[in-house]
Amino acid sequence: MTRPFSSVWTREPRQPKNAGLRREQIVAAAIELLDAEGLDQLSMRKLGSRLGAGATSLYWHVANKDELLELTLDEIWALVEVPDPEQASWREAATTFAYSMRDTVLTHPWVATVVGQFPSVGPHAFALMERLRRTFTRAGFTGTDIYLAGGTVMSFVLGQVIPEISARRMTGPDGDWTLDTAVDSADRLAAGYPELLADYRATRYTDMNTGYAVAFDFGLLCVLDGLAARLPAP
Template identity: 80%
Template sequence: MTRPFSSVWSREPRRPKNAGLRREQIVTAAIALLDAEGLDALSMRKLGSKLGAGATSLYWHVANKDDLLELALDEIWALVEVPEPDIASWRAAATTFAYSMRATVLQHPWVATVAGQFPSVGPHAFALLERLRKTFVQAGFTGTDIYLAAGTLMSFVLGQVGPEISARKMADAGTDWTVDNVVASADQLAADYPELLADYRAVQYADRDTGYAVAFDFGLLCILDGLAARVPNPVRLPGEPAT
């Protein structure tokens, strides 16, 4: 038996009982806790303690933890930048969005998990989607392809950032992710593939962050080139060169 769609945004917020705690304060504190300690650390009891209030007081404003995560996620979407299409080409706007989203998710790593678990139907999410819609309309996409293009770009960013976040967590937990250690492990585990190992040694960056940045650049260019190839009659701003 299927359940009807439910979201914190589809229900009217309850009015505060007094001049004390507000929902905005709760969401801000939740984001700070998520950033500092991660998704597993969030609980209504712990959040209430940080706010100097009981969990019962929080439940007056937020029905449950899922609602709280929806509210927190929407605040993060407000941080992602997309230029208005009348001041930037679609590729420039899409590039700005991709780098801004990457930086935002790396700054708030819990978003990589929450974004796939909850619907993004809050005001900031819709504002972001509208700017992406305008971007891909300017590119020349029509109909459903507008949203498929936007979804492809967002999926690329999340797909690239997810493994990077996992590697950073492992490094923070004490795992030796230095290049020398990784290469040494590969020598042992993939000894039957000498050509693959030779390539692996040749392409490893001494700085892991540089490697992630280069991989992101390469993938983003491939995504944008692929999207551009899907538009038979691209729309360009006055003076914008053909791609």
């Protein structure tokens, strides 16, 4: 037998007891904890301590940590910007969405792990999806292509950002290596590919942030050009 769909959003939120914690307070504190310490460090006990409350107060609002992560994820979707489709062209709207989503995930890197693990069926997620639907409908896409177009842009952003997050962790203040040590290792490990090494040395950016930004620009233009090629001729 298949398990019935379950989500924190499928039931009415409980009202706080007397002057107890509100769900909004719990979610805000959870996001602060996730930003500061990462996904692995989130626990109901630690969150309760941060709020000066016992775990029982938290479980009044959420059944478990998974439900808490559903709530935090929906708050993140509220930060992603999509212009009003009636006020911008579809390419402008899609570009703003892509850059806004990239900035949001880089600011809250734990989101890259949570997306896809939990259903995005909260109010902010639906509001975002509706704007994307209107954007690609006005562009001229029809049927399932409307949603495939939005999903393609979102998948591109995640595909670019997830490796960037990993690299930032490895090369940050507490990371295991620097760009220079990686280049030195490449000289030794890829000695049999001199042309490849020469191209890498000639084209690599000394500033990793610039390199990631250029790669994102290039890829996004290719994605949008590919989507535009699938539209009916005007």
